[in-house]
Amino acid sequence: MTAARLLTRALTMILGSLLFSVGLEIFLVPNNIIDGGITGISIILSHLTGISIGIFLLLLNLPFLFLGYKQIGKTFALSTLFSVIVMSIGTELLHPVKPLTDNLLLATVFGGVCLGVGVGLVIRAGGSLDGTEIVAILVGKRLPFSVGEIVMFINIFILGSAAFVFSPDSAMYSLIAYFIAFKMIDVTIEGIDQSKSVWIISDSYREIGDALTYRLGRGVTYLSGEGGFSGDDKKVIFIVITRLEEAKMKSIVEDKDPNAFVAIGNIHDIMGGRFKKKNIH
Template structure:
């Protein structure tokens, strides 16, 4: 990894961690709204024992990093440790700052956005801000549940605890904040203009390919396929588009061959090749 790339990763993790800290100390914590995972537990403990949340964020996350070291790898563990330390320092420095709003709904929305974007940036840089996912990975190896199901169970329990520690309004606001943060993580990682991969099988592959190239300005690749039942050779059209171009692609394919088989999938990242639109004159 080059020095420039390493520096960019570090800057991204620092910015994401500090943005996460802003979401906590400027919006959520002052309004008794919590997040899921280790962060939620840290907020509850901070409220109960009167100790700064940054201390619990660091202390509670570190054991899970050591626990999952062999499972997640050295680079990921160090990146996560770095991000957690920055987040802990950020929350400590921001703790004396006056919150921007005391309206729970506003705090929920803007706090959730800050948390989600912050976590998304750290994940894109190769780290994490919460050890609960590591726990879920380890537990899933010994129980018939997926990582996502275990994380959801943990977070429902933690978010529900806000009702007993604070009040049930806080618990419901916490659920909303968690949902907003969850969606913002996806948007940050995948981008608003999400890329999609498309496979098209049609006897009119040449016409469809030319139309897609001309009207969408995207590069098209013909793959060789074979029908499993008939054994007939097939041409498969492969193309990568943005989410906003999906409707236009379907319209083009429908126009050329209404019986064509079309499969569309989401892509998180596109690198190399000729993904940028071509200028068609």
């Protein structure tokens, strides 16, 4: 990895970790709203003991960082450790700062946004801000549940605890903040202009392919397939589009063949090839 790429990754992790700290100390914590995972546990323990949140964030994440180093990799573990340290320092520095609002709804929304964007930036840079994800990855190998389901179960338990430590209202606002943060992580990682892969099976494949190329300015690839029931040779059109082009793509296909089979999937990353849009004259 070049020095420039390493510096870019470090700056991205610093920015993400500090945004996360802002979400906690400027919006959520002063209003008794918590997040899921290690962060939520740290907020609860800090409230009960009076010890700084930053200390709990660092200490509670360390065991999971060790597991991550052993099971996932050195680069991931070191990136996560760096991000967690910056986040812990950020919460310490921001703790004396007066919160921007005492309106619970505003604090929930803006706190959730800061948390989600912060986590998303750190993940894009190759790290993490919460050891819960590491636990979920390791436990998921031994249980018939996905990583997402395990994380959700853990976080529901943690967020529900806010009802007993703070109040039922705090628990409900915490769930809203968690949902907002969850969605913002997706937006930050995938981008607003998310890419989608499309597979189209139709006897009018040539007409559809030409129309997609001409009207969307996207290149198409024709793949050879075979019908599972009929045994007939089939042509499959493969194309990568943006989310904003999805409606137009469907209109083009329906216009050429209303009975065409269309499958659409989300793409998290694209490397190589020629994805840039061609100019349409």
